[in-house]
Structure formats: structure tokens, C-alpha cells
Amino acid sequence: MSLLELGDVHIAYGNVKAVKGIDLVVNDGEIVTLLGANGAGKTTTLRAISGLLRLQSGVIRFGEHELQAMPAHKIVELGICHVPEGRRVFGTLTVEENLNLGAYKYRNDSGRVQLGRERVYQLFPRLEERQRQLAGTLSGGEQQMLAIGRGLMSDPRVLLLDEPSLGLAPKLVQEIFRTICEINRQGVTILLVEQNARIALRVAERAYVLETGRIALSGESLELRRDPRVQQAYLGVKEAAGLS
Amino acid sequence: MALFIEQLVNGLTVGAVYSLVALGYTMVYGVMRMINFAHGDFFMIGSYLGFTLVSSALLGGAIPLWAALIVVVVLSMAGVALLGVIVERAAYRPLRRSSRLTAVVSAIGVSIFLQNAVMLIWGPRYRAYPPWSVPSITWQVGGIYINFMQVLILAVSFGLMVALYLFVQRTTVGAAIRATAIDHDTARLMGIDVDQIIRLIFLIGPALGAAAGVLLGLYYRQIHFTVGWTYGLKAFTAAIMGGIGNIPGAMVGGLLLGILEMLGAGYISSAWKDVFVFLILILLLMFRPTGLLGERIAEKV
Numbered sequence: 313m314s315l316l317e318l319g320d321v322h323i324a325y326g327n328v329k330a331v332k333g334i335d336l337v338v339n340d341g342e343i344v345t346l347l348g349a350n351g352a353g354k355t356t357t358l359r360a361i362s363g364l365l366r367l368q369s370g371v372i373r374f375g376e377h378e379l380q381a382m383p384a385h386k387i388v389e390l391g392i393c394h395v396p397e398g399r400r401v402f403g404t405l406t407v408e409e410n411l412n413l414g415a416y417k418y419r420n421d422s423g424r425v426q427l428g429r430e431r432v433y434q435l436f437p438r439l440e441e442r443q444r445q446l447a448g449t450l451s452g453g454e455q456q457m458l459a460i461g462r463g464l465m466s467d468p469r470v471l472l473l474d475e476p477s478l479g480l481a482p483k484l485v486q487e488i489f490r491t492i493c494e495i496n497r498q499g500v501t502i503l504l505v506e507q508n509a510r511i512a513l514r515v516a517e518r519a520y521v522l523e524t525g526r527i528a529l530s531g532e533s534l535e536l537r538r539d540p541r542v543q544q545a546y547l548g549v550k551e552a553a554g555l556s
Numbered sequence: 557m558a559l560f561i562e563q564l565v566n567g568l569t570v571g572a573v574y575s576l577v578a579l580g581y582t583m584v585y586g587v588m589r590m591i592n593f594a595h596g597d598f599f600m601i602g603s604y605l606g607f608t609l610v611s612s613a614l615l616g617g618a619i620p621l622w623a624a625l626i627v628v629v630v631l632s633m634a635g636v637a638l639l640g641v642i643v644e645r646a647a648y649r650p651l652r653r654s655s656r657l658t659a660v661v662s663a664i665g666v667s668i669f670l671q672n673a674v675m676l677i678w679g680p681r682y683r684a685y686p687p688w689s690v691p692s693i694t695w696q697v698g699g700i701y702i703n704f705m706q707v708l709i710l711a712v713s714f715g716l717m718v719a720l721y722l723f724v725q726r727t728t729v730g731a732a733i734r735a736t737a738i739d740h741d742t743a744r745l746m747g748i749d750v751d752q753i754i755r756l757i758f759l760i761g762p763a764l765g766a767a768a769g770v771l772l773g774l775y776y777r778q779i780h781f782t783v784g785w786t787y788g789l790k791a792f793t794a795a796i797m798g799g800i801g802n803i804p805g806a807m808v809g810g811l812l813l814g815i816l817e818m819l820g821a822g823y824i825s826s827a828w829k830d831v832f833v834f835l836i837l838i839l840l841l842m843f844r845p846t847g848l849l850g851e852r853i854a855e856k857v
């Protein structure tokens with residue numbers, strides 16, 4: 313059953329068209345990945361879903377709601393949370409303050425905020441050790457954990473993740489993706505933007521490939537992994553493997 | 557030595573008032589990266605509202621005078637807070653996506669509008685708080701004299717500053733203000749209604765400015781519709797001194813400026829005290845535009 317659906321979405325920055333009519337469906341409980349090269353329009357798409365950008369035209373449906381005219385904070389209240397590219401933790405606030413802000417919509421329910429923090433500390437025990445530390449002093453990996461944890465604090469039904477692997481060592485990438493799968497098992501639907509297609513296609517059930525603002529390919533991850541165009545452009549598999 | 561301590565107390569008194577006004581500049585700058593050039597006029601209107609309330613029957617004697625004065629401060633704060641929210645909605649919100657220069661022009665327009673409105677309502681001449689509005693009590697503490705108004709100003713100003721500090725540092729809404737000052741978009745992704753935070757800033761800043769206006773009006777007694785610019789510029793200097801955008805910095809900057817001004821008045825010449833302040837502003841803008849406290853402590857808002 314489709315939970316989040318984009319229909320013929322167009323987005324422009326001034327006169328520059330960044331997204332030129334995309335259709336995309338995320339079903340309840342899935343992990344779906346959105347792949348594409350630099351500048352393809354992945355971040356733009358996520359920012360439109362979360363209400364930071366307005367559409368030129370098109371619709372974004374979430375259950376029975378239409379999101380395209382809604383302010384960002386209302387979209388968070390409905391249950392969509394966007395973990396932005398580059399982590400964007402609040403550096404001069406403590407880890408705990410960052411988490412509490414993630415639960416801003418529950419600010420008058422301290423019990424709920426407390427439960428949220430316990431859930432996050434269970435997923436990322438390192439954050440608990442550093443709860444009083446300023447977020448700006450965390451390592452890159454810890455900041456990514458904090459960004460994801462902060463997103464979970466609003467108890468979202470859908471988590472939009474923008475390049476969680478960016479700038480992390482391979483071992484840490486594995487660890488983050490294990491946690492992403494765990495979060496999905498807890499019932500959170502995930503739309504994952506990645507440049508690291510190899511790992512994204514391993515965790516996602518389905519994938520869309522974006523090229524200069526248009527969906528170039530889509531389908532089951534298993535199929536896309538075997539598609540020669542994907543192998544060549546995104547998985548770094550050399551053309552004409554038979555040359556030897 | 558007695559002169560030194562006396563001028564120190566005088567400096568702390570006016571400095572506390574500068575701090576209150578400086579907080580308005582610094583909070584608006586922190587959250588919106590904009591200098592609200594109309595902020596001094598909120599201070600000025602506060603002093604006029606206080607003047608009208610003090611002159612009216614409110615001080616009829618049902619409650620002690622100090623309590624009545626606090627009521628006057630609170631009512632003026634409420635009135636000017638409302639005005640601040642209206643000004644934000646009418647003059648700044650429509651320009652949120654325009655250039656900074658547009659916002660500056662709009663702020664100057666608001667300032668001119670408010671000054672003229674006050675001139676029409678209260679008249680173009682100096683007005684004076686009635687002599688009976690403040691009890692003429694003076695205490696002698698260890699060789700120096702300290703009067704009723706100085707105690708009231710210090711108590712109210714420090715009370716308000718401590719309350720603001722605790723609100724911003726200890727509550728979730730306070731953290732939301734700090735987060736908004738860092739990054740509007742990411743604040744939105746937390747579910748924070750940034751427009752609401754800005755409205756809150758335009759409620760707190762003008763309210764503090766109004767408290768300062770009433771207190772200084774009671775202290776110096778004379779008020780005029782142009783005082784917003786003079787005191788606004790002083791408080792702006794204090795905000796720059798503390799590193800604009802930095803809340804504790806504005807508090808410290810105000811106190812420091814008041815003390816420097818009064819020491820200058822005591823030891824050099826009181827006729828030149830405003831000149832010292834503006835000299836400090838020019839030197840700061842030239843050599844230390846990020847403030848004396850430096851970048852490290854200058855946690856933005």
C-alpha cells in the first residue's frame with residue numbers, strides 16, 4: 313500500500329529546472345532508495361517532500377494528506393522526518409538538546425521525549441556516553457548517528473535520509489546501514505538517497521535512478537544490480553567484462 | 557576611591573538599562589541576521605507609556621509605590637510587546653525573502669513612523685515624569701550613596717536578565733530559539749515553526765526595551781520622542797561589544813559600556829560622555845567587529 317507518493321513533480325530554482333516531472337512511490341514498511349550522480353536532483357526532491365521547497369507543479373501525497381502546500385513543521389507533525397545531507401547537527405547545543413529538539417512536537421510531553429531518547433540511545437549507545445557534549449565536538453560518524461537519532465525523536469512513519477554514508481569510513485558505513493535496517497524493522501518506512509549505490513541497493517527493496525531531474529530507471533534492487541547501465545554508471549563495474 | 561565606586565554604581569545602573577535594550581538588537585540579529593533599526597523606538601515608546609501610566613491615577617496609593625512602579629513596568633512591557641509583534645507582521649514578515657537592504661529601509665521607515673506617531677500623541681516637546689513618581693530615598697552603604705531608583709533599576713534589570721537567560725538556556729523553546737539562530741531550514745525539519753520563533757523574538761526584545769524605557773524615564777525623568785536613536789545607538793554599541801548575536805555578551809556589553817561612560821563622565825568630563833560611547837562604537841566597528849568577548853564565547857544567541 314502506498315504511503316508516500318509523488319506525482320509529476322516539477323521543481324525549479326528561479327529559472328533553473330532541477331526536477332522535471334518525477335513519479336515516485338514508497339510503500340508502507342519499505343526501504344526505497346533514490347540514486348543519482350551529483351546534481352541529479354536527489355536533495356531537491358527530499359527538500360520538497362519535507363516542505364522546505366515549493367513545487368512548480370505536481371502533487372505529493374502522504375496517506376490521505378497532500379503535502380505540497382503545507383509548511384515544514386506541519387509535515388513533521390504528520391510523521392515525516394528528513395535527516396538532511398551533511399548532518400546539520402546544531403553544533404553549539406549539546407547532544408541531548410539536539411535530541412530534544414528532534415522531539416519538538418512532543419515538547420509538552422516529557423515522558424514521551426524520555427522514551428524517544430531511550431530508543432535512540434539503544435540504537436546508538438555512543439550518543440548516551442556523550443549526551444552532555446556539544447554536538448559540534450562529535451566525530452563525523454557520531455554526528456551522523458546524532459542526525460539520524462534526532463530524526464527518530466519525532467517518532468516518524470517515514471524517514472527521509474540524505475546520504476548518510478557521506479564522508480564516513482567503510483566500517484562506519486556498514487554500522488550505520490545495519491542500524492538503518494534495524495530502524496526499518498521497527499516499522500519505519502525509509503526513503504534513502506545515496507551515492508553509494510552498492511550498499512543502497514543491498515538494503516533497499518526497490519530503487520529509482522535519477523538523471524538530471526528525471527527518473528531514468530526504476531525497479532527491484534535485485535534487478536537493477538544486474539542491469540548493465542547501473543553496473544557501469546553506479547556500481548563501478550567495468551564495461552566489457554569479457555575482455556580480460 | 558569614593559568617586560570611583562560611586563561612578564561604578566552609576567555605571568552599573570545605566571549599563572543594566574543598556575543591556576536590556578542591547579538584548580533586543582542581539583536576539584533579532586541572532587535569529588534574522590538583521591539590525592532592527594527601529595528597536596530604539598520601542599525603548600522610547602516604553603518610556604512614554606510608562607510616563608502616561610505614572611501620571612494617571614494608577615499611583616493612587618492602594619499599593620506601595622515600588623509595587624505600583626513594577627506594575628507600570630509590566631504594563632508598558634505588555635503594550636510594547638504587542639506593538640513589536642504587529643511591527644514584525646506588518647513591516648518585516650512580508651520582506652523575509654528580500655534583500656537585507658530592503659529590510660533595513662523598512663526598519664528605518666518603521667522608526668520614522670513610530671517617532672512621528674509619538675510626536676502626534678504626546679507632543680513634540682520634552683515631557684517629564686512627575687517628581688512624586690519616585691520616592692526620594694537614599695541609602696548610605698559603606699561611604700557611598702545609592703538611591704531608590706538605582707536599586708529598582710538593578711533589581712528589575714537583573715531579574716529580567718536572569719529570567720531570559722534561564723528561558724533561553726534551560727527550556728526546549730529556548731533551545732529552539734538557539735537552533736533557529738544557527739540554521740532556519742534545519743530548525744524547520746525539527747518541526748519548529750520558525751515564524752512563531754521570530755514572533756516570539758519580537759515579543760521579548762521590545763518588552764525588554766520597554767522595561768528599559770520606563771526605568772530610564774523614571775531615573776532621568778525627562779523624555780523626548782527622539783531618545784530612541786540616542787539610546788538605541790548606545791545599546792547597539794553594547795551589543796557589538798558583546799559580539800552581536802550573543803545573549804550573555806549583550807548583557808556584559810551593556811554593563812561595561814555603562815561603567816566606561818560613567819567613569820569617563822566622572823574623571824574626564826560629563827559633557828563628553830556621549831562622545832566616548834560613539835568613539836567606542838567607531839573603534840569597535842573598525843578593529844573588533846566581532847566583539848570583545850571573541851568568537852569562542854560568542855555562541856550565537
Ligand SMILES: Nc1ncnc2c1ncn2[C@@H]1O[C@H](COP(=O)(O)OP(=O)(O)OP(=O)(O)O)[C@@H](O)[C@H]1O
Binds near residue numbers: 325330351356
Ligand atoms: N539553492 C539552489 N539554487 C540554485 N540551484 C540549486 C540550488 N540547490 C541545488 N541547485 C541545483 O539543482 C540541481 C539539483 O541539485 P541537488 O542538490 O538536488 O542534487 P543532488 O542530486 O542532491 O546532488 P548531490 O549528490 O551532489 O548532493 C543541481 O543542478 C544544483 O546545482
Ligand SMILES: [Mg+2]
Binds near residue numbers: 354355356397474
Ligand atoms: Mg544532495
